[in-house]
Amino acid sequence: MKSFDYVRPATVREAVAAAAQRDAAYLAAGTNLLDLMKAGVTQPNRLVDITHLPDLDQIEDLSDGSVRIGALVRNADLAHDRNFARRFPAVAEALLSGASAQLRNAATVGGNLVQRTRCAYFYDVASACNKRNPGSGCDARGGDNRLHAILGWSESCIATHPSDFCIPLVALDAVVEVEGRAARREIPLEMFHRLPGDTPDHENMLAPGEMIVAVRLPAEAAGFAAHARYLKVRERTSYAFAVVSATAALRVEADVIADARLALGGVAMKPWRAREAEQMLIGACADSSLFRRAAETALAEAKPSGDNAYKIELARRVVVRALALAAAGTPERMPALPGSPFAAVSGVVTHG
């Protein structure tokens, strides 16, 4: 690991000032950052340790009905907060489907949003990677790319964003609160991550030195609590990143879908909101042929980026299954295997 200068600011203002210099990085839990630094993928000159800052670890109910989650709230604390999990069960399920218990105890909300892709060529400093070393090429093209992107990829980069947490957040219109040297500003999470285009090294809308201070979910997001699920297909039952995942959230009134949210993970370099498919669902009655048509719409633009054409049909089936699970209703208790397709057969939910 390359040597760095360590600073521990006492306030957010001090942190932002300390991170203004080139090649500075914020340190929260470090569960991804230290791994990247050990591999030499990221080589910051300065770490600004924000873990001792006060007040960023709160989950607050605001007067307008929205919920504000501080950037330093730990994944496990958010997922197990009863009030939060009751109102946003798909968010809790996504969090608990990710990583391991040890990592969830450490990893933070803010860190999750800016974690890096797990593309093996990005991690291997001997490989060409336009994200790590702009202009060097992409060894994932023509390489081992079964797990790579099927939507929104470019010739420069076919990596995917690895977050589970971000998928229901995008579906539920979460907003990111960001503090910079000038002022605090807000970015809708759907706009926060960037597709690779010709500049895959620019992954999000943060300006240099800007710091995530909170993520907010609007009041309407809790309206989906009775029919909200996260489904995640992995190559092993637990402790693996998504091959494909989806959040489906429905508001059902008198057997009619009054509102619908759908977002996919593991398919692109950003959480993929399927707005057209959502529109098809609204006003209709829940049934499997409708779900299949919505899935086809959601994947209409999908293209294989390598040996991953199978992911397109897999993604359609994950969407159908997630919608069926959501329509059947949120289980009263978190499933033993959160987000797992093994937890239920053919969209039939075992409650309790």
Add this chain to the structure above:
Amino acid sequence: MGFSTTLTVNGVKRTIELDDPRVTLLDLLRERLDLTGTKKGCDRGQCGACTVIVDGRRINSCLALAISHDGADVLTIEGVAQGARLHPVQEAFIAHDGLQCGFCTPGQIMSAIGLIHEGQAGDDPERVREGMSGNLCRCGAYQGITEAVLKAQKALDAASRREVA
């Protein structure tokens, strides 16, 4: 430039002068405090051999910078027995053959103590397996590990009921 870090390790307050901020909590425990019970497996947060309990929560000590945990309370495998009396989780691992070579065992035991403290798994083997998925065992002693965790949980529940009564 030196960095002074204070940690309470297994109940004892220690102040350590670090000459470099790169030292992980794992390396500090093993190399500076000679607490080699905590194992270095992958050193990348994938195997769980380095699991310790920090401020009551199990974490991977290989992905934690020691300096960032200034002021923390750390419990390692060396601190769980009371003198010659093993911790109920240690006893259960022996009784149920929850190990073969033993390299992952300190991490498994610390993870199991954390899992039981979190109180999410209950007596459901599926929830125990899911909750222990961050600890790999290359000998494949998973069946014994799951049985040991369930047994230890029962023993600790009974002990806490006795305490209340």
